[in-house]
Amino acid sequence: MDTILDIAPARRSGRRPNFPSAFKRKVVEASYQPGASVSMIAREHDVNANMVFRWRQQYQDGAFGPVSLSATLLPVEVIKTPIDLPSAAPPPQKSHSEIVIEVGKATLRITSSPDPQTLQLTLQQLLR
Structure with a gap:
């Protein structure tokens, strides 16, 4: 009513x-x-x-x-199930890097991990 x-x-x-x-x-x-x-x-x-x-x-x-x-509450049901976690991820492999700089007829190839200061000095000299 x-x-x-x-x-x-x-x-x-x-x-x-x-x-x-x-x-x-x-x-x-x-x-x-x-x-x-x-x-x-x-x-x-x-x-x-x-x-x-x-x-x-x-x-x-x-x-x-x-x-x-x-x-308004919604019904929740808790289910206990085993959690399969993947085994520990293998450590990342050391990456092999290579930098190739070509200026005119000169080519500079740097492999491995160069020292940042050395790389900066080399680039400054090449780009003068």
């Missing part, structure tokens, strides 16, 4: 409506339902959507009593 809160109070022409807190709370809580549209809820209750947004802020501030923080 529908209660009196399902329908917005009748408006008197020329005056701003003064909705009861219980009505505002009901509209706001309906707007927080999963999949609910504030616009649709506002139309269903014959109020402006901007008003519902304002009521939602007031609701969060506690203007209509304590905020209902009901959360």
Whole structure:
């Protein structure tokens, strides 16, 4: 059976409506339902959507009593299964690097891991 809160109070022409807190709370809580549209809820209750947004802020501030923080919990099942972890990864092999620089007729080939300072000095001399 529908209660009196399902329908917005009748408006008197020329005056701003003064909705009861219980009505505002009901509209706001309906707007927080999963999949609910504030616009649709506002139309269903014959109020402006901007008003519902304002009521939602007031609701969060506690203007209509304590905020209902009901959360929907999903069922969880814990299953104990052995976890097969791969054995320790083999250490990375030393990479063999090679740098080849060609400037004019000169070719410089550096293999292995060159010292950064030596490499910088060599590049500076080649690019002069």
